[in-house]
Amino acid sequence: MKFTQRVQQLPPYLFVEISRRIAAKRAEGKRVVTFGIGDPDLATPDPVLEELKEASHRRPNHRYPETEGLPEFRQAVAGWYSDRFGVELDPATEVMSLIGAKEGIGHIALGLLEPGDIALQPDPAYPVYNVGTLFSGAEPYWLPLTEEGGWLPDLDAIPDDVARKAQVLWLNYPNNPTGAIAELDYFERAVDFCRKHDIALLHDACYTEVAFDGYRPVSALQVPGAKDVCLEFHSLSKSYNMTGWRIGMAVGNADLVRALFLVKSNLDSGVSQAVQQMGIRAMETSQEEIDERNAHYQARRDKVIEALRGLGITMEPPKASLYVWAPVPEGFTSASFATAVLDDLDMVVTPGTGYGKYGEGYIRLSLTLSDEDLEEGVRRLQSWKVPTPQ
Ligand SMILES: Cc1ncc(COP(=O)(O)O)c(C=O)c1O
Structure with missing residues (x-):
């Protein structure tokens, strides 16, 4: 074979x-x-598990889900973003459910990248950004993360000819593996950079709810105008100890949400509705x-x-x-x-x-x-x- x-x-x-x-x-x-x-x-959390018990008996949940997610799940995500970050999202066009963030992170590449394109990717990084790039036949351009640079890519160091061929910029804060954080001013610069070069800003925000010493991580979408270029990936895995249930969401720019929808609706059939109902319950955690x-x-x-x-x-x-x-x-x-x-x-x-x-x-x-x-x-x-x- x-x-x-x-x-x-x-x-x-x-x-x-x-x-x-x-x-x-x-x-x-x-x-x-x-x-x-x-x-x-x-x-x-127990209430989330209780929700699954009840949800498993609801007959509509025994059938195929819609790719984009239940309207009530998308509404709950929009509500959560509004409460947590003050970011307003249209649940119909700016939110989509994911079978965990990893799935969306891998699939978005198929909607945005093709041979000849460049993906701007941090190094070190969660390996899945690069897997999507390789699967779509595009090339990575590595952005070194260093202690001196605060573990943030130096966007000014990206050559113009590279930026011209780039279709996406991956960021991830709070960061895996470095544990670093980015503040809003950095995301402002990233949004400006992406707008200037017509690049999609793909922000993996899976760890915003795991923070210490009273610190509250930000969302890239808090930058005014970020929705022009940004799609943010989120996950209930780390926020609510739900890695085994496989649920996350992609939110932000409606065209980018649509690109992901076009890929996913042809490859998977969405998140189990019972698990989406668990997700709704999880987002109510105090x-x-x-x-x-x-x-x-x-x-x-x-x-x-x-x-x-x-x-x-x-x-x-x-x-x-x-x-x-x-x-x-x-x-x-x-x-x-x-x-x-x-x-x-x-x-x-x-x-x-x-x-x-x-x-x-x-x-x-x-x-x-x-x-x-x-x-x-x-x-x-x-x-x-x-x-x-x-
Ligand atoms: C940076 C980062 N993004 C995404 C994921 C995947 O999250 P999910 O469980 O939602 O697929 C992980 C998992 O470890 C991660 O570290």
């Missing part, structure tokens, strides 16, 4: 390789503690409950940072996201340090290079493991004597 170039050129999906390594360790009888994938260990959940992650963040400090690894605590992005000690690479952690401590951390070459020199630790595993991981780090780099 012959596989296409399209799939042959893909790097192995990062967490597939990590899962393989964990399985090998476990087969040796080891207790592996994993700070790898960002998949909340905390339960979906801010107090979200704050309580975030306090839980914040306590984990502080413990991990403290343990790393004991190894001489220091960094600014992230204000948002589920990740600690830590520099590796001198003499190590991302990969050699992650390997030393795995070999010596039976612990998984993700090498920064898994997110792009500019991730070199860093590892990512996810805060989504159980408290028990986190305590065990912290204990192992505290008692570790970092080996001399090879």
Whole structure:
């Protein structure tokens, strides 16, 4: 059987390789503690689960959903955006349901990119932006994220001839993997840049509800006029511990929503209506409950940072996201340090290079493991004597 170039050129999906390594360790009888994938260990809120029980008995839910989502789901998303960000959306044309943000992020490329086009993409980044680019035959142009640059792409450094061929600019704040945030003034510059060059601003805002120390992340759509160019991807996965239910939304520019609709309506049949009804219930979760959940992650963040400090690894605590992005000690690479952690401590951390070459020199630790595993991981780090780099 012959596989296409399209799939042959893909790097192995990062967490597939990590899962393989964990399985090998476990087969040796080891207790592996994993700070790898960002998949909340905390339960979906009870009222959301109750909604599923009831929704499963509603006969209309037994049939195909519409691609764009239930009108009441889209209305709830518009209401949520208005309350949370002060952004007004037309539920009929500016909102669409997704089978998780990942699905929409991958599919939008098929509506906007073709061979000869350029996609402006951060490095390091969530790998799916580039998968969409590769599948559509377009070329990525990498925008380095560096500590000195505040982990924000330098838009002024993009050459004019590149900007002319670019169709999309991907941004993601709060950011995976760096935990960085962007403020409204940065999104203002991004909107100006995209408007000037007729580029779609695709903002992945999956982590806006996971924030610490009282910080409230912004939406790119808060920039006046952002809807001229911007489509924002959101997810209920991290906001409400719902990764397993697969629900998210794309909101913003009506033409971009339509492009996504045209792709999706030909490839999938939308989100299960019962799951959309869970989503509606989830978006009614009070801010107090979200704050309580975030306090839980914040306590984990502080413990991990403290343990790393004991190894001489220091960094600014992230204000948002589920990740600690830590520099590796001198003499190590991302990969050699992650390997030393795995070999010596039976612990998984993700090498920064898994997110792009500019991730070199860093590892990512996810805060989504159980408290028990986190305590065990912290204990192992505290008692570790970092080996001399090879
Ligand atoms: C930056 C980013 N975007 C999107 C997603 C996917 O979210 P969803 O579960 O809604 O598909 C993830 C998941 O880890 C992510 O880190």
